[in-house]
Amino acid sequence: xxxxxxxxxxxxxxxxxxxxxxxxxxxxxxxxxxxxxxxxxxxxxxxxxxxxxxxxxxxxxxxxxxxxxxxxxxxxxxxxxxxxxxxxxxxxxxxxxxxxxxxxxxxxxxxxxxxxxxxxxxxxxxxxxxxxxxxxxxxxxxxxxxxxxxxxxxxxxxxxxxxxxxxxxxxxxxxxxxxxxxxxxxxxxxxxxxxxxxxxxxxxxxxxxxxxxxxxxxxxxxxxxxxxxxxxxxxxxxxxxxxxxxxxxxxxxxxxxxxxxxxxxxxxxxxxxxxxxxxxxxxxxxxxxxxxxxxxxxxxxxxxxxxxxxxxxxxxxxxxxxxxxxxxxxxxxxxxxxxxxxxxxxxxxxxxxxxxxxxxxxxxxxxxxxxxxxxxxxxxxxxxxxxxxxxxxxxxxxxxxxxxxxxxxxxxxxxxxxxxxxxxxxxxxxxxxxxxxxxxxxxxxxxxxxxxxxxxxxxxxxxxxxxxxxxxxxxxxxxxxxxxxxxxxxxxxxxxxxxxxx
Numbered sequence: 001x002x003x004x005x006x007x008x009x010x011x012x013x014x015x016x017x018x019x020x021x022x023x024x025x026x027x028x029x030x031x032x033x034x035x036x037x038x039x040x041x042x043x044x045x046x047x048x049x050x051x052x053x054x055x056x057x058x059x060x061x062x063x064x065x066x067x068x069x070x071x072x073x074x075x076x077x078x079x080x081x082x083x084x085x086x087x088x089x090x091x092x093x094x095x096x097x098x099x100x101x102x103x104x105x106x107x108x109x110x111x112x113x114x115x116x117x118x119x120x121x122x123x124x125x126x127x128x129x130x131x132x133x134x135x136x137x138x139x140x141x142x143x144x145x146x147x148x149x150x151x152x153x154x155x156x157x158x159x160x161x162x163x164x165x166x167x168x169x170x171x172x173x174x175x176x177x178x179x180x181x182x183x184x185x186x187x188x189x190x191x192x193x194x195x196x197x198x199x200x201x202x203x204x205x206x207x208x209x210x211x212x213x214x215x216x217x218x219x220x221x222x223x224x225x226x227x228x229x230x231x232x233x234x235x236x237x238x239x240x241x242x243x244x245x246x247x248x249x250x251x252x253x254x255x256x257x258x259x260x261x262x263x264x265x266x267x268x269x270x271x272x273x274x275x276x277x278x279x280x281x282x283x284x285x286x287x288x289x290x291x292x293x294x295x296x297x298x299x300x301x302x303x304x305x306x307x308x309x310x311x312x313x314x315x316x317x318x319x320x321x322x323x324x325x326x327x328x329x330x331x332x333x334x335x336x337x338x339x340x341x342x343x344x345x346x347x348x349x350x351x352x353x354x355x356x357x358x359x360x361x362x363x364x365x366x367x368x369x370x371x372x373x374x375x376x377x378x379x380x381x382x383x384x385x386x387x388x389x390x391x392x393x394x395x396x397x398x399x400x401x402x403x404x405x406x407x408x409x410x411x412x413x414x415x416x417x418x419x420x421x422x423x424x425x426x427x428x429x430x431x432x433x434x435x436x437x438x439x440x441x442x443x444x445x446x447x448x449x450x451x452x453x454x455x456x457x458x459x460x461x462x463x464x465x466x467x468x469x470x471x472x473x474x475x476x477x478x479x480x481x482x483x484x485x486x487x488x489x490x491x492x493x494x495x496x497x498x499x500x501x502x
Contacts, residue, residue, distance in 0.1 A: 082108025
């Protein structure tokens, strides 16, 4: 529950509340009740708003009333005056003082519902801000995880304001990041060595100087059933958002530690694909490549997927799912990102029986265009073949996985065609790529989608999930930047070829 300070409530001048007694500093909920004993329907730290209707003829019973509320964990009473009682009864003031309750007067002109709405609106605002903050923190942890476990723990330490450590059941601290003199290493070691089935927990411990340390631990197993524990420690208690962020941290740490052993295989697989695509022969000859590709499919025939994404981030996440699916399924796959680190496309070599878009790419499948070349010998992988697959993929609607067909404009992948179109492509596609990178726009993607939709604004807008006026504005910007007239069908056809072949 979101706690609010009474001082904040009393500062809401439009409510005209008058503090009488100071008790707890915060409250969690607020409700109106005229029951003599509302404790069954209250929560810890609540405010009870009442007109005292049940005590009109027996003000002395306020003593038992206050005692009952305090025993139920209620922190405050808001007493409405001007109806049953002209002022706050002295009996209630004395009883609230004895039981250390906050007490304030609600004037007749202030409806209870106005107070309740003010509180719930503020709690909703804070809740939304906390949710947004948690989302941003999770994104920053995701980014840090791409640089390894040490970078992840360092980032987590900053986000949580805590010491963080990972240890295994062999008594080794794998990585840690301390906060001043505070270390979470011992907590991680203890959690990893415990034989119980608990996978997580929270505890508090007191140091020699009397400081209370709050600790959250998460225990999981890597391959081989080795127990790994993550511990997060700090002096302040953890709220629900801290615990949610810690669970996210544990998931990322588990993924990184589980994938440590497979990282070499991933690199070697990418190298094998890169070597074959480039047409060079390794020092050990074709035998080395044959052995590598036979680890994917023993008969040397495999499925190739050319994956095109609408952003490098979505491609990276989709490829992560591919690796996890391979690990889970117990098979090998080779992945080669194309065109450098900012790539939006990649080549994947898979065993023939593993083509299923939803299983491979999960929720990212809707953002991908995938051209599949089935059951092909690894020796036939070439640069021209990859370019043809890429051209085919870019001709597909987003969210489509389709088998490569000779009906697709494969001739666009030929090197001679690339050379002929090179200068023209730089003038249009290159200029749009540069503009998109500099201004965080999506002009090239919009142009490609618009052309594939046969210049239909509504169809392109539906594919891009934007308003058709947005598509129109972007296309006008493209025409102004590139000096082209897309109303001309010849120019449209030329531009489509440039976009597909890029």
